[in-house]
Amino acid sequence: xxxxxxxxxxxxxxxxxxxxxxxxxxxxxxxxxxxxxxxxxxxxxxxxxxxxxxxxxxxxxxxxxxxxxxxxxxxxxxxxxxxxxxxxxxxxxxxxxxxxxxxxxxx
Numbered sequence: 337x338x339x340x341x342x343x344x345x346x347x348x349x350x351x352x353x354x355x356x357x358x359x360x361x362x363x364x365x366x367x368x369x370x371x372x373x374x375x376x377x378x379x380x381x382x383x384x385x386x387x388x389x390x391x392x393x394x395x396x397x398x399x400x401x402x403x404x405x406x407x408x409x410x411x412x413x414x415x416x417x418x419x420x421x422x423x424x425x426x427x428x429x430x431x432x433x434x435x436x437x438x439x440x441x442x443x
Contacts, residue, residue: 340355340409341353341406341408343402352396354406356413357413357414359396359406361396366396367393369393370393370406371391371392373389373391382397393406
């Protein structure tokens with residue numbers, strides 16, 4: 337994998353980067369999205385270990401500034417991967433409509 341957008345370097349020198357739509361640790365994918373610390377089930381333990389954390393990407397705690405960089409890079413990667421063909425657009429609309437129906441209780 338090529339180098340992506342650098343988010344931070346860990347204390348032991350490993351690079352945390354966004355590459356190909358993934359937050360990666362030393363080139364190995366960790367997560368394809370960020371979770372706000374307030375929504376994480378282990379938020380208290382994470383905040384004790386990393387008091388400035390506002391988000392996590394897999395097992396990687398991120399500060400607000402790091403999360404903003406990661407979110408921007410993930411969004412850019414999604415835009416690059418977007419298939420603009422009419423058939424692909426129709427498929428995305430079908431998936432979104434189905435997800436909404438399922439969320440509303442349709443089985």
